[in-house]
Every structure is written in C-alpha cells, then in structure tokens.
Amino acid sequence: MYDQPLPAVSFQAVTKRYGPVTAVDKVSLDIAQGEFFALLGSSGSGKTTLLTLLAGFDKPSEGQVMMSGVSVSDVPPHKRQIGVVFQNYALFPHLTAAENVAYPLKMRGVARSERDQRVRAALGLVNLSDRLDAYPIQLSGGQQQRVALARALVFSPAILLMDEPLGALDRRLRDQMQQELKRIQRELGITVIYVTHDQSEAMAMADRIGIMSDGRLLQVADPQTIYAAPTSHFVARFIGECSILCVKSTEGGWDYDIAGARQALSSPAVGPIDIVVRPENVSLRSPAKEPIEKAFSVPATIQEVIYLGAGWRVALKLSDGQSLLANVMRGDDLAGNLAPGAQVIAQWQPTSVAVLPAEG
Structure with a gap:
C-alpha cells in the first residue's frame, strides 16, 4: 500500500x-x-483572513496551520516559501519590471548571474520578455499584474x-x-x-471551491458539485442564479x-424540504402541447421577459404565489412568443433539482 501524500496546506x-x-x-x-x-x-x-494566517502575516487564536505536515503557525512569513499576489500588485514604481521581479531573489542573497x-x-513565463526594462507606469494593468505574478513565482x-x-x-x-493563470499553474504544478x-x-x-460566510467554511467541492448539489440555501444562492421553492413532501417523503402538481424524489426526504431549481434546467411549453416524458410540470404565469442576446430570462409566478426563473433559448418552441400575462407550463427533470431542508 502506498502512503498518501501529505496535504500542501x-x-x-x-x-x-x-x-x-x-x-x-x-x-x-x-x-x-x-x-x-x-x-x-x-x-x-x-x-482573506484565512489567507493571511497561511502567509504568516497573522497568527491563529486557536488551531494549527500546517504545510506538508509541519506546523508553520510560529514560522515567520519569509521562511514559509509562499508567493503572494495582491489586487493592487504593490510594484516598486522606481524599479523596472526586471528589477521588481529580481527583488525577492536579492533579499535572499541569490547571486547576480543566477538572478538575471x-x-x-519568470518574465518569459508570463509573456513579458520584451518589457524587462519598462517601469510600472509604462505598463498596462494586465502587464503590471503579470509582473507581480512573475515576482511571486521567481x-x-x-x-x-x-x-x-x-x-x-476589465x-x-x-x-x-x-x-x-491556469496555464502557468499546470506548467509549474x-x-x-x-x-x-x-x-x-x-x-x-478551480479544481475545488470552498464557500465561506461569517468566518465559517460552508461547503467544499468541485465546481460541478457546488453548483448542482449545494448543501445550504446560502451556497445555492451564492453560486449562480436559482429559484428556491417551498414544497410539501408526501407519500412518506418519496414525493413532493x-x-x-406532484413529483417523485430519487430518495425519501426527511422533514420539510425546499428544492433548488436552476433557470437553465427549466423549459416552457404551451398548455396545449404534450408534456415531456417524465418531466415535472406546473402551470405558471409569465411576469417579466428580459432579452439576453442568446435568449431570454423569464420570470414566472406559480399559482401558489412562488416565483420561478426560466431560460428560453433561440430555437425553443416559445422563443419570440413570450409576453407578460401569458399562461405557460414550466417543466424540469426530477434529477435536475437539489433538495434542501426547509429554510427556517
């Protein structure tokens, strides 16, 4: 059996x-x-506080920060082998791009020939080989950001x-x-x-995302899981647009x-539940048209239609007063025939919803 590699952090x-x-x-x-x-x-x-604790700019009140299995909570920032890039870049205005990038090496006593x-x-890695002698004021915002990145990596x-x-x-x-950034991260590993x-x-x-609120880590997962299967109302609302609908579980929790209208659940719900529905998973049809096989269908009234170029964002009202968002793309049956007050059928596949315990 092979040993699992220690976490980087x-x-x-x-x-x-x-x-x-x-x-x-x-x-x-x-x-x-x-x-x-x-x-x-x-x-x-x-x-950002979590980042400063890792960088060593601050110390935790409780707990440990580890790098490759070793506690660094008492290790000063310059000994942690961590590169940092901030939003404001913090370039020295009186130094050229090359001199800015060389600064961390100079502070570490690296010889001139190796520094050069x-x-x-490093500047070649960020595609700035031709701007070595330029000062920050002579560089665009994107170029300054690249210099800051090269300085953090050098x-x-x-x-x-x-x-x-x-x-x-912009x-x-x-x-x-x-x-x-993704290219450089892949190249360097x-x-x-x-x-x-x-x-x-x-x-x-990101390979994985951690969602934070009020100092707490609410969910950690890959982007697809975070989006399709949020574990809380906060995460569902924070990532992308969605409709959160209050539903009534029936048949011992197997339906809602x-x-x-009634729809089966893939697994039984325990207690009151809400469902999360993403607008791209909602399709609309005329009440006179046959329903899609196995899709959940519910009558709705169009409240507002917003043109988005590639399609329309449609705000709907259900008969129980709840609001629902749907995307209608060019080529859909109702494309170009959407108007406030029109009666439609909203439908989605049962596997496209996330189930959460009822809010509050």
Missing part, C-alpha cells in the same frame, strides 16, 4: 478573533499538492496565494488572465490558493407537491 480547527469579532471560526481544510483551490465568499466572510537568469525565465515557492488578483482588470483582460468574491472566476479556474 492543512488548516486544523483554525479560529482567528479580533477582540469580540470572530473572523475565522473553527475552519478545518486540507488542500492537496498541485491543487488550484478557490476560496469564495462575500466581503467579510473570512477568506531566473528573472528572464523564487520557486511551494505555494502561491492570490487575493483578488484580477479585480482591477472583463476581457480578466478572461485572458484566467487562462494564463504549483499549489494555488485563490481568494475571490467572483463566482465565475472560481468556477472557471407544489402548486397542486
């Missing part, structure tokens, strides 16, 4: 308090070697921490840098811990009833 019941405020609350989390892990949450959720070689390699850190690194870039540059409040960023890049 392990938070073991870590808590951080600032006076009466608990910023991180008993977080336990293992991050594998070579994993791209995203910490996702709104402002004040505790994700490693700086050129000393071959074991772990790369990134705190909202793309937040200052959408086009963010999309480009997402691809670049480095462990990346990426903090963001942007769900699309996390979904596009909503607005007079």
Whole structure:
C-alpha cells in the first residue's frame, strides 16, 4: 500500500478573533499538492483572513496551520516559501519590471548571474520578455499584474496565494488572465490558493471551491458539485442564479407537491424540504402541447421577459404565489412568443433539482 501524500496546506480547527469579532471560526481544510483551490465568499466572510494566517502575516487564536505536515503557525512569513499576489500588485514604481521581479531573489542573497537568469525565465513565463526594462507606469494593468505574478513565482515557492488578483482588470483582460493563470499553474504544478468574491472566476479556474460566510467554511467541492448539489440555501444562492421553492413532501417523503402538481424524489426526504431549481434546467411549453416524458410540470404565469442576446430570462409566478426563473433559448418552441400575462407550463427533470431542508 502506498502512503498518501501529505496535504500542501492543512488548516486544523483554525479560529482567528479580533477582540469580540470572530473572523475565522473553527475552519478545518486540507488542500492537496498541485491543487488550484478557490476560496469564495462575500466581503467579510473570512477568506482573506484565512489567507493571511497561511502567509504568516497573522497568527491563529486557536488551531494549527500546517504545510506538508509541519506546523508553520510560529514560522515567520519569509521562511514559509509562499508567493503572494495582491489586487493592487504593490510594484516598486522606481524599479523596472526586471528589477521588481529580481527583488525577492536579492533579499535572499541569490547571486547576480543566477538572478538575471531566473528573472528572464519568470518574465518569459508570463509573456513579458520584451518589457524587462519598462517601469510600472509604462505598463498596462494586465502587464503590471503579470509582473507581480512573475515576482511571486521567481523564487520557486511551494505555494502561491492570490487575493483578488484580477479585480482591477476589465472583463476581457480578466478572461485572458484566467487562462494564463491556469496555464502557468499546470506548467509549474504549483499549489494555488485563490481568494475571490467572483463566482465565475472560481468556477472557471478551480479544481475545488470552498464557500465561506461569517468566518465559517460552508461547503467544499468541485465546481460541478457546488453548483448542482449545494448543501445550504446560502451556497445555492451564492453560486449562480436559482429559484428556491417551498414544497410539501408526501407519500412518506418519496414525493413532493407544489402548486397542486406532484413529483417523485430519487430518495425519501426527511422533514420539510425546499428544492433548488436552476433557470437553465427549466423549459416552457404551451398548455396545449404534450408534456415531456417524465418531466415535472406546473402551470405558471409569465411576469417579466428580459432579452439576453442568446435568449431570454423569464420570470414566472406559480399559482401558489412562488416565483420561478426560466431560460428560453433561440430555437425553443416559445422563443419570440413570450409576453407578460401569458399562461405557460414550466417543466424540469426530477434529477435536475437539489433538495434542501426547509429554510427556517
């Protein structure tokens, strides 16, 4: 039997308090070697605090921070072999791109000849070989971000921490840098811990995502699982758009009833439940048209229609007063014939919903 490799990072019941405020609350989390892990949450959720505890800029009030099986809670930041990239880049304005990237090596006493070689390699990795002598003011925002990334990678850190690194870039540059970051991470095989409040960023890049709220880690899973099978109302609402419907379980928990329609569950529900329905899983048909086989169907009234280019977002009202969102794409039967007040049948496959204990 082969031994399992030690996690690159392990938070073991870590808590951080600032006076009466608990910023991180008993977080336990293992991050594998070579994993791209995203910490996702709104402002004040505790994700950046967790990053500062790992980087060594602060110490936990309780618990242990481990790197490759060794506690680093008392190890100073410069001895942790961690590269850090922040949103503001923090480049020295009086130094060239090459000099900025060389700075961590200079502080570590690396010889000039080796420094030059490693700086050129690092700037080549981020496609800036032709801007070695440019000062930050002469670089675009995306280029400055690349210099900051090269500086974080030049000393071959074991772990790369990134705190909202793309937040200052426009959408086009963010999309480009997402691809670049994934390419570099794959080439180097480095462990990346990426903090963001942007769900699309996390979904596009991460191997796994950890959702944080009020200092607690609510769910950790791969992007597909987080999206399709959230374990709480908060996670369901935080990742993508959804409708959360209050339903009544029947037949010993094997069915649920909503607005007079009944649908079977794949496994029995215990106690009151809600269901999570994503708008892309909801299709609409005319009441006169035959239903899709095995699909759950419920009558609805169109409240609002929003044109999205590739299709329409339709807000619906069920007969019991609950709201439901649906996507209608070009080519669908009702495309172009949607109007507020129209009566339709909303339908979805039973396997496309997530079941949660009833909120409250």
